[in-house]
Amino acid sequence: MVDRYDVVVAGGGPAGLIAAKTAAAQGGKVLLLELQAQIGGQIQSANWAPSELLTPNLKDAVVSDVKEVRFHSSRHRLIARGNFGSIIDRGVFDKLLANEAIAGGAEIIVGCPVKELLIGGEAVRGVRIEAGGWREDIECEVVIDATGARGEWSGLMLKKAMGMDWNAEKLIVSNEYLMANAEDDQAVDIFFNSYFSPQGNAWIYPLGRSLALAGIRGVRIHPDIALDEFMGRMKIPxxxxxxxxxAYRAQLPFRSDPVTYGNGIIAVGSSAGQVYPLSGHGLKYAMECGEIAGRVAVDAITEGDVTKKGLEEYERRWRSKFGVELKIGQLLCEGLKISPDKKINLLFDLADELKLQDAIVKIFTGAELKPSISKLFEHAGVRKIFGREIYEKIIAMCE
Incomplete structure (x- = not known):
């Protein structure tokens, strides 16, 4: 390990790995530090990934293609069929990304928790890693915070550079079980029930080989109890x-941070709140914002300005690409916050009647969002469900 790097990436999930790969490809001397003992370790066993993210090098991580999605409410089942991406094995997927990052010139060290930022003046100058009785300071030009939103050492920029912490009221918590001896049903099931998962949902993903992933997310819930109760009461065939x-626990912020960059530091992925609020999906944002972060970091170093002003291009680029999408997701959640079960039932009734199943899947996942929103809100019944104020704000963003 050299004494000084251009870029240090804290966190070895997709956001951090793509940032490291991109920064190294741009000529930067890059070090990625991962808390866990392996890349793709005790994180999450599977994700629902958009097809466009799955380059040929990453397709070995696919365990199931999503051809059918079944949405369940308290009185309705809405079935959509089509090509809706793939379920990926995150352990394999993350290791494939790590392989690309190392091949591109980045260094990766696992089992290295980043516990502090090195701050000189008002700027971040590097990181401090600690494990057991061992401690080391690593200096760099730019730190990319990809530490996520869960656990003591997450949210590095938020906690250590901004002196803040996650607001519990703005966090959604989840738990997932990897289920063995499951029926080999290749559909994705999504459940909406405000009793089990307030402001969230539950899901079952097919993993093949008689495996499935069952999960639940919501606000102000105990995720273990909520998932056990959901599975016990629903009696899913x-x-x-x-x-x-x-089991895999997690937490995610409802919305992106007001600022995702500072003097010598950039936050990316769920560390920056880059998560689609309606579904909790974040892989697309993690990977694409990670690429933006890697490029901007090396550009700023090349130009000799890693101050907040020099890194503000990161904020401009990612918000230009995804800001409206994430805001629409927030507004959709707000529109369903009051009487959610009643509204979901009405929405599914209308979607079934009007043949809008495809639009519902895309709005839930954030895929092709603007055209799908426009198609859905053509109908007066849908506008009534969300209310005039929410409808007008969303449509204005889609123009």
């Missing part, structure tokens, strides 16, 4: 003979 063999 595909899981009737299945048992959990692994």
């Amino acid at each position: 595909r899981l009737e003979k299945a048992s959990p063999i692994a």
Whole structure:
């Protein structure tokens, strides 16, 4: 390990790995530090990924293509069929990304928790890593915070550079079980029930080989109890003979931070709140914003300005690409906040009647969002469900 790097990336998930790969490809001397003992370790066993993210090098991580999505409410089941991306094995996926980053020139060290930022004057100058009785300071020009939003050492920029912490009221918590001996049903099931998952949802993803991922997310819930109660009460046929063999807890912010960059530091992925609020999906934002972060970091170093002014291009680029999309997701959540079960039932009734199943899937996942929103809100019944104020704000953003 050299004494000084151009870029240090804290966190070895997709956001950090893509940032490291991109910065190295731009000629930067890059070090990525991962808290866990392996890349793709005890994180999450699977993600629902958009097709456009799955380059040929990453397709070995695909465990199932999503051809059918079943949405469940308290009185309705809405079925959509089409090409809706793939379920990926995150352990494999992250390791493939790490392979690309290392091949491109980045260094990766695992088992290295970043516990502090090195600050000189008013700027971040590097990181401090600690493990057991060992401590080391690593200096760099730019730190990219990809530490996520869960756990003591997450949200590095928010906690250590801004002196803040996650607002519990703006966090959504989740738990997932890897289920063995599940029925080999290749559909994705999404459940809306405000009793089990207030302001969230539950899901079942097919993983093949008689495995499935069952999860739940919501606000102000105990995720373990909520998932156990959901599975116990719902009596889901595909899981009737299945048992959990692994559990994965997480938390995600509802919305992006007001500022995702500072003097010598950039935040990316869920560390920056780059998560689609309606579904909690964040892989697309993590990877694409990670690429933007890597490019901007090296450009700023090349130009000799890693101050907040020199890094503000990161904020401008990612918000230009995804800011409206994330804001629409927030507004959709707000529109469903009061009487959510009643509104979801009405929405599914209308979607079934008007053949809008495809639009519902795309709005839920944030795919092709603007045209899908415009198609859905053509109908007066849908506008009534969300209310005039929410409708007008969303449509104005789609123009």
